[in-house]
Amino acid sequence: MASKLKSLGIEVQTNVGGTGVIGLLKGGKKGKVVGLRADMDALPVTEGVDVPFKSKNVGVMHACGHDTHVAMLLGAAMLLAKHKDNLAGSVKFLFQPAEEHGGRGGAKPMIEDGAMQNPKVDYVFGLHIAGDHPSRTFALRGGALMAAPDSFTITILGKGGHGSEPDKTIDPIFVSAQVITALQAIKSRMLEQTKPLVVSVCSIHSGSKDNIIPDDAVLQGTIRTLDEKIRTKAKKYVASVTKSVCMAFGAKCKVEFMEDAYPVTYNNEKVAGKTFKILREIKGTRTIKTEPIMGGEDFSRFLQKAPGVFYFLGTYNKEKGCIAPNHSSKFKVDEDVLKYGAVSLAKLAMEFGAS
Ligand SMILES: [Zn+2]
Ligand SMILES: [Zn+2]
Known part of the structure; x- marks a missing residue:
């Protein structure tokens, strides 16, 4: 060339x-x-x-x-x-x-x-x-x-135990399910309806066996926006919704966004x-x-x-x-x-x- x-x-x-x-x-x-x-x-x-x-x-x-x-x-x-x-x-x-x-x-x-x-x-x-x-x-x-493609990784930290005794655990898989569902409210209930937004959780990793509640779960996904203001808000909401849902069930979490995502x-x-x-x-x-x-x-x-x-x-x-x-x-x-x-x-x- x-x-x-x-x-x-x-x-x-x-x-x-x-x-x-x-x-x-x-x-x-x-x-x-x-x-x-x-x-x-x-x-x-x-x-x-x-x-x-x-x-x-x-x-x-x-x-x-x-x-x-x-x-x-x-x-x-x-x-x-x-x-x-x-x-x-x-x-x-x-x-x-x-x-x-x-x-x-x-x-x-x-x-x-x-x-x-x-x-x-x-x-x-x-x-x-x-x-x-x-x-x-x-x-x-x-x-x-x-769009601006913002990748995120959410680590949900619970407390593992026996599958028959969920009350003695903080089940990160159950909490993940609530987080995934709640994140869709950002688009449908929290941001301007006229502004395009995609929030997709595209990977979830947790657990090893049918009768063990694991300690943690890791979710990965992407946020897509066409407006820098909506982008900033959407990222903020992904973090705050995740934290609030985790807190409701006694789990801890870490929300990380990929650095240097494309504008x-x-x-x-x-x-x-x-x-x-x-x-x-x-x-x-x-x-x-x-x-x-x-x-x-x-x-x-x-x-x-x-x-x-x-x-x-x-x-x-x-x-x-x-x-x-x-x-x-x-x-x-x-x-x-x-x-x-x-x-x-x-x-x-x-x-x-x-x-
Ligand atoms: Zn390509
Ligand atoms: Zn290309």
Whole structure:
């Protein structure tokens, strides 16, 4: 990738925030600095589709299509390098690792390593391939597009004993059941009904045998929000509801949230408006306004540093057998859409560079 960029006459910086790579292309005219980001990482999934470009590593596959993000950004780099005399400003190509990592992720260390400075990025764009939109369809919206994903771990500390004598114990499994049920009241009874919120307990570990009440139970789950104020409140309520329920039954608890969780992916309204217009000019594609989704994305961190847009390019195509969603072992991209993705990134760089 770095050598491909160099061969196009693009300045390259490697090992940015770990294994990140940055390319800088200076245009022939004065203008703004536009950042274009592609994440590069794969997922721990064994590829279930037999294609010539299938993963060579068993148990690891590009189930989220980040390989296509790299291909499309390199395509955009080739287009822009060819037309650099007409390019106003500069384009920064941000190849980012570890998007799927959660928590610290890959965007944060790249930003800490100066990715958005020298030259300072004025606008930033990120493109994601999407199995749930039809092929050749761009999908975006102004405002909140993706959720902040806050993982939590709840440890409930009871007092174990014989299964036949629950009165002599503090049963952490019983208390867990009350906590799981009570947490749903945050969405249904405690927060504004017009604000999206998901609270899911996704794992519960406790106990070893049918007639032993265990000492403790560990629950893990996730909170998804599209608004930073609701996010703060929801986290506070998860902690307070858990503590109150535990206290009611004499149990102790510890509530921990994952540090450095990704923020809400927030598209600048003005930039989104202009992006709609630019994408709609690309022949052979259509552009739609989409609803927000409750998945998380660390492109949100770049959007905290510069106004910009994260948008999707659909790849659902029944005739070509591209029907599985992202993260599925059967995920297969309609390769014919990649050229449109590359053109869209190049066009955004040209137009926003000259703005
Ligand atoms: Zn993913
Ligand atoms: Zn992804």
